[in-house]
Amino acid sequence: MLDVNGLNTFYGRAHILHDVSLSVSRGEVIALLGRNGAGKSTTMKTVMGLVRPQSGTVRFRDTALQNRPAFAVCREGIGYVPEERRIFADLTVLENLEVGRRPPRDDAPQWSEEKLFALFPNLAERRHNLGGHMSGGEQQMLTIARTLMGNPLMILLDEPSEGIAPVIVEQMAKTIMALKSEGLTVLLSEQNLHFARAVADRAYIIEKGTIRYDGTMSELEAHPEVREKYLAL
Numbered sequence: 001m002l003d004v005n006g007l008n009t010f011y012g013r014a015h016i017l018h019d020v021s022l023s024v025s026r027g028e029v030i031a032l033l034g035r036n037g038a039g040k041s042t043t044m045k046t047v048m049g050l051v052r053p054q055s056g057t058v059r060f061r062d063t064a065l066q067n068r069p070a071f072a073v074c075r076e077g078i079g080y081v082p083e084e085r086r087i088f089a090d091l092t093v094l095e096n097l098e099v100g101r102r103p104p105r106d107d108a109p110q111w112s113e114e115k116l117f118a119l120f121p122n123l124a125e126r127r128h129n130l131g132g133h134m135s136g137g138e139q140q141m142l143t144i145a146r147t148l149m150g151n152p153l154m155i156l157l158d159e160p161s162e163g164i165a166p167v168i169v170e171q172m173a174k175t176i177m178a179l180k181s182e183g184l185t186v187l188l189s190e191q192n193l194h195f196a197r198a199v200a201d202r203a204y205i206i207e208k209g210t211i212r213y214d215g216t217m218s219e220l221e222a223h224p225e226v227r228e229k230y231l232a233l
């Protein structure tokens with residue numbers, strides 16, 4: 001569904017991504033693993049058209065996306081949840097969701113507020129609360145829920161477990177599994193191998209902007225030396 005090939009991305013003169021290639025098939029949950037500063041966010045931003053690659057291609061269902069602006073990438077059906085949660089602090093939970101509403105697509109799971117409240121019970125209880133009054137974990141859930149209101153075919157989640165309480169991390173893993181069972185395709189970035197283990201089918205490991213490893217989660221289990229070399233354990 002998503003095919004990224006040979007991406008080279010620079011910030012100014014700093015060469016950040018080196019020939020990054022990865023692919024995600026329909027219905028898969030794929031983890032992009034790596035330590036702080038390895039290039040996970042830059043990979044996502046490049047796919048989303050927020051940062052322009054100097055070379056390489058991004059194809060989504062046979063449409064070339066490289067060098068397309070972010071709004072066009074969203075319109076093709078890719079939703080993006082950045083690391084810094086971007087909720088509207090002075091809108092209620094319901095209003096935040098309404099902002100994300102886009103027309104349904106025939107070939108993507110369709111979401112309504114009620115369906116999302118079933119998936120995120122914490123948000124249901126607080127539907128009339130202001131976004132700014134929610135905890136970090138709830139804001140993270142709200143950002144994901146608002147992205148789903150756009151009825152995407154695929155979502156990119158940048159470090160969904162970062163900076164949230166352990167009990168919410170567990171809920172987050174369950175939510176991602178529920179999204180997968182709805183047929184949504186997911187690419188998530190993580191430093192937390194434990195979280196990735198719980199949700200992902202396959203993983204890529206990135207270090208210094210280079211993909212060092214790819215394989216199924218069980219293959220990664222069988223290679224402790226890879227985990228030790230490239231991941232925070």
Ligand SMILES: Nc1ncnc2c1ncn2[C@@H]1O[C@H](COP(=O)(O)OP(=O)(O)OP(=O)(O)O)[C@@H](O)[C@H]1O
Pocket residue numbers: 011014016034035036037038039040041042043083
């Ligand atoms: N806007 C920017 N300008 C210059 N350098 C940047 C910029 N954003 C990120 N970098 C650098 O690019 C490299 C990759 O950063 P990136 O944010 O993609 O890493 P990451 O794997 O997502 O890690 P993190 O968990 O810290 O976000 C780092 O060395 C970082 O310092």
